[in-house]
Amino acid sequence: MAGAPYRRLAAHLRSLIQNGDWPPGYRIPSHAQLQQQYGVGRGVVERAIATLKAEGALEGIRRARPVVAYPPAVRTLVSPDVDWPVHRDAKRAESRPLAGDDLATRLGIPSDTRVSCVAMEMVDGSGVTVGLCTTWRRGRRRAHVSYRCEIVPHQVTAAEAELTGLTAGAAAFLLQRVRYEADGRPVEACDLVLPVDRWRLGCGPRRGD
Structure with a gap:
């Protein structure tokens, strides 16, 4: 997959969410677990997660593992x-x-x-x-x-x-x-x-x- 490493990782994690492998409310793996699983550095993981949080796919406070966001009720x-x-x-x-x-x-x-x-x-x-x-x-x-x-x-x-x-x-x-x-x-x-x-x-x- 072309693109920067963090974009590739974000795209893969996004697919896990969209396919239901990571359902709403699921607390995602830690930075260390994601680094080990995908063979990337901490900075790549941080930027990928920040991308998904900015999109609203993940949410959570700092220093805590993010969770998959529920579709927002209006x-x-x-x-x-x-x-x-x-x-x-x-x-x-x-x-x-x-x-x-x-x-x-x-x-x-x-x-x-x-x-x-x-x-x-x-x-x-x-x-x-x-x-x-x-x-x-x-x-x-x-x-x-x-x-x-x-x-x-x-x-x-x-x-x-x-x-x-x-x-x-x-x-x-x-x-x-x-x-x-x-x-x-x-x-x-x-x-x-x-x-x-x-x-x-x-x-x-x-x-x-």
Whole structure:
């Protein structure tokens, strides 16, 4: 087969997936096993796997063996102000000493204010990652009566891929939401990353009543 060694390996592994030899959810062999089986170097294996992850054929977080991806189910998000209809696993929770200029503006606080940050991987019933929800708030959680949400095109970043089974560089929607108390003060800011191959949006940029 013509082409670079990693392309040849990627084509062979792709055929294993397409033929059903590696079914959805199958955790593929380790780098060392693939190197030994196909007589190639580690760099070839890494580039072949990266190619298949970029195509969406494989998924998984770094430092863990990838799994064969399930065909993505397409969901519709009707409102960005309801509980997400999928399970969430906490991947990172921390107290940040600086809100940063963008977050400070969204939360209406000085840029050096300490805020809590929780990043949660969104996983459906079959264990497929369908998004990432990152929330910032100052102090305890408080009730809200309205919200504002802006939607912008986005590509999954390396940091977001590190936290989830999403692929870095994949096209996604980025929903940037702020919730408000009755007096108009912001109580929470949230970024929701939704891959475009797994979600349709039945909502638009708006502020709740």
